[in-house]
Amino acid sequence: MTEEIPNSIKENFTIISENIKYPKYPDEEFQQSISEEENINNYSAENTQKAFNDFFKIYQSCKDKVFDIISNNLHNIQEYSRSLNEKSINYVFYFYLFEKFAKLLEMKYYNNNIKENKELFCDDIIYNCIYNINNKLSIAYKNDYNDQNEISKLKQEFNPIIEKYNKLLKSKNEIGNILIRTIKFLTKYIFVPFEQELIKFQNIKIFFENNYFKTNNNEENEIVMLNIILYLKNIKILEFAFYNSAIMDINDICNLEEKSKEWNDLKKILFRVIPKNLEQIKNENPDKKRNTDIFTAVMSNIPIESDNETLTATSLIFSGLKNFIYYKTNENKAKIDSIKYQLKNNYEHLPEYFKLFSTKFKPIISKFMPNIEFRRKIYVKKELPYLNRNYIEKLIYFMNGEDLPIDSNIKDNINESLPILFKDKVPDKTIKRNYVSVTILNNKKLYFKNEKKEEGFISSIINKFKNNDNNNNIIQINNEFRKNTIMIAIHGGGFMSSSTFLHERYLRKWIKEIDIPIFGINYSLAPKYKYPEAINDVYQAYIWILNHAKEELNMDIKHIILYGDSAGGNIILSLNSILIVLKEYDIKLKNKIILPELLLPFYPVTYLNYNSYSNSMLLSLCEQMLNPNIMKYMLEQYLNEYKLIDKDPFLNPILYNKYILDRMNNKIRIFFGTNDNLRDDSIKLLYVFSKYNNNNNHKIDIRGYDILSLDHGFNGKGENGQLISRNLLIPEINEFLKNII
Helix, strand or coil, X not given: CHHHCCHHHXXXXXXXXXXXXXXXXXXXXXXXXXXXXXXXXXXXXXXXXXXXXHHHHHHHHHHHHHHXXXXXXXXXXXXXXXXXXXXXXXXXHHHHHHHHHHHHHHHHHHHCCCCCCHHHHCCCHHHHHHHCCCHHHHHHHHHHCCCHHHHHHHHHHHHHHHHHHHHHHCCCCCCHHHHHHHHHXXXXXXXXXXXXHHHHHHCCCCCEECCEECCCCHHHXXXXXXXXXXXXXXXXXXXXXXXXXXXXXXXXXXXXXXXXXXHHHHCCCEEEEXXXXXXXXXXXXXXXXXXXXXXXXXXHCCCCCCCCCCCCXXXXXXXXXXXXXXXXXXXXXXXXXXXXXXXHXXXXXXXXXXXXXXXXXXXXXXXXXXXXXXXXXXXXXXXXXXXXXXXXXXXXXHHCCCCCCCCCCCCCCCCCCCCCEEXXXXXXXXXXXXXXXXXXXXXXXXXXXXXXXXXXXXXXXXXXXXXXXXXXXXXXXXXXXXXXXXEEEEXXXXXXXXXXXXXXXXXXXXXXXXXXXXXXXXXXCCCCCCCCHHHHHHXXXXXXXXXXXXXHHCCCCCEEEEEEECHXXXXXXXXXXXXXHHHHHCHHHHCCCCCCCEEEEECCCCCCCCCCCCHHHHXXXXXXXXCHHHXXXXXXXHHCCCCCCCCCCCCCHHHCCHHXXXXXXXXXXXXXXXXXXXXXXXXXXXXXXXXXXXXXXCCCEEEEEEECCCCCCHXXXXXXXXXXXXXXXHHHHHHHHHCCC
16 A cells, blocks of 8 residues: 555655556557557457558568678678678578568468468578578578588577477467567567668668778768677567567466456555656666667677786776777767677676676775775685575475475585684685675674774773773674664676675665665676575575674674565575575574565566566567577576476566465565566566465565666666665665564
């Protein structure tokens, strides 16, 4: 209910719980752009036919221009693509597959009488693709792929796509409004701008010499070339959108009408909040792409090789600043290098990039962070049995009242002889995997056991008359903090990058207002460490804090707030559900576990299926960085063919079962933006809680804040996003602290 929302939130936001119109559309702009069309939300053969006709018209125009350009500029495109280590012929193949798939959909939903079409799915589809364009391309293709192993690899890459098409042929799901909106989105945001780039390309005369343009306005021409190659490459993403929208569950909460019972129930816990400075936020949008181009271009120039003698902090900082200034004043060059980086798809270097930022660039980044009184990194010992996939499986069986087969391999991985704590660093790298890194932040000085408190002159004289430690003249300090409450923060980064340090820019601001210590857990990252390694690290550190904070820091912790953003939001929801089950599963842990009382997931990932899809996912099709390709890559690195992906409620919070929900007594506040491509993940999770609360006497204290016009990761994207976060989060924390004993 709106009356339960803290008054200080109402002072900074307009709160809406009715007429939340976005679920059927990717974003507000798209909704407004098609709002004048009649019957857009009423599925009919006529509406579907019109949407297809509009799409095919511009699609055919793009396809004709592409084939014409490739035919007339084949050598140039090939030479340029080779300079980027890209095979341009692959993109044409994507285009061909997409055309076949579009035709398949057209036949399926126009006529409903598709017969087996061998031309669509024959084994030599690659060769058919080439011969359907022109002989020049065919010859070029054979020159590029004269090795049969290369051809075999390329065919293997597309076999899963072809299998999907075959399954779709047998599908009986009604495409309805979902596909209509998908088609309209692709037309408006993908193919219309694509055609504009193609027209630009046809209107300029280009040629190459040593892979450099030798015409007037050469940078503008190169941007056109790169954009065309990038659009062609992203045809593979469009296949993802078409296929998954066609098989999407029509009863998904994000596809139901606002007047439905499900949405009426959901609106009891879901609130749209409109910031008072909304116009200022919207005015920032044109700069976002430019800033992303600059960031990506600078990142593409960072040398990754750690054994390079020149890879020092000084040289990296100097190089980074020099490149930043260069790209800031050379917008076209920033675009060129940004697109080149996107084409290379070097996602495997993301962890190294973030590691460089949090180590080599740490001195300069720290200068721009708010000052706080205390920051220290510690390494805490893993003292509990290893939470591996077998352990997870055992917990799933336990919830279902079943026993896991005896061969489950649950390692304890505990070395009793190791110290329980290292401060600042682990002296021996060979034992580092036995520890979890934790960064402690606080607005007051904290003292560890056997550390002497820094005193002024007068207080030092007074303490002369007090009882000191007989051995080392140390006074054990009682570290007082607000309401005996701490926050544990879990950073995001796609499960494979970032650290607490890279999130301190806003965490330090929070500390100054909430006045409680923050323990940031730095978990193991993919691809080196797969699920549930990250969960295990957070779990081990969480229990260590509960068991040893009194002994090591003289902190009497009674209440815990758990915060996580994006991937970190997924991890805190996973940790909470695991702790709930462990309190009953493991008698030894029962009295050691204090469940977090307040959970604060920001734009969390709630379902980690490779092919999961929703309306908001369309937003990622236009993303420079967080697009379906990179998201799929991150999930593949994190999950590594995990067999229980669709059965594990710890991994996927939207699969929470009654066992977990019946025992969930936390307060949960979910924050996300209307223009976030993971927005629907949060809505689906809220719906799980809404449905449960509506059907059970036990009620979970849950609230969701949908922030108009914000996108993914707004905590770390500029002052406005951070201010909005604080204006929502701080009142919720203060309200929580006010009501605890």
